[in-house]
């Protein structure tokens with residue numbers, strides 16, 4: 001019996017154009033694009049024992065070395081539907097996954113993008129090994145297939161593999177773009193310097209899962225207009241990302257964050273993830289930007305925390321404003337400092 005181990009780390013990401021609404025087998029209703037983050041990573045090891053189990057496959061899941069049956073059940077369910085993409089799941093493999101996050105617990109930071117992309121890379125590498133195809137794991141095709149597998153585990157995870165920016169979803173005039181996997185996108189060098197400070201407004205668990213939120217788009221009265229808007233915004237942001245127009249990128253990014261929350265508030269049933277302090281922070285940022293003229297913008301994920309995004313060269317000029325005007329709205333003054341990063345890597 002052969003035992004092998006695979007280890008990958010993969011980061012979280014913050015979407016500039018939001019993925020919200022999916023259909024069929026985890027395909028997006030509109031294209032999206034995100035900054036790849038640097039510090040918020042999941043490190044995953046996968047130990048594979050070939051031909052050990054009497055069942056098609058078996059899974060043990062450890063989070064930070066401790067068995068976690070709730071994660072195991074969720075992942076087990078997803079893997080049961082993936083034997084067409086990962087034929088090893090029909091061969092009696094035993095999989096032991098051990099995963100840890102490099103960012104603080106219960107900070108309300110979504111970890112599905114980082115954890116599912118790291119897991120996808122480990123699983124696909126094991127499948128390649130079983131197929132006698134080890135040498136191909138540094139190829140572009142491997143990245144593409146890993147992104148596609150990550151997508152099947154959690155949509156936004158497919159974008160985390162790429163340096164600086166990951167784009168997912170078929171888009172007009174964007175060669176190589178696809179609904180099935182994400183691609184890397186070149187941008188003006190200023191965006192590689194971007195900082196992402198995550199202002200922790202609440203650490204409460206999400207009241208509505210992303211999957212439940214996506215499903216509410218199915219009968220949403222604004223769905224078609226939204227998908228059209230995302231396509232238009234993507235075209236505009238791609239142009240601004242190329243030319244280094246930080247104002248246009250910032251304006252579109254803020255609009256997308258507020259539209260995402262507007263869609264949540266206007267679904268049936270409706271739900272609200274923003275907190276009063278999320279709005280206090282937004283108002284402060286907009287007022288400060290109008291007064292200072294500095295390109296400080298925000299984005300928001302499916303939660304109340306506010307992501308500040310700005311070029312590194314203005315970092316020292318913002319420090320006092322963040323400390324005195326924004327930090328008081330954060331729970332225990334918590335701010336997580338991150339920046340744009342280089343994507344997934346073997347460890």
Ligand code: DP6
Pocket residue numbers: 014015017018019020026032112153154155156157210211214260301302
């Ligand atoms: C608001 O990727 O978490 O972060 O595909 O159901 O796993 P599933 O959803 P998920 O949705 C993330 C949505 C978002 C916007 C984005 O990252 O584009």
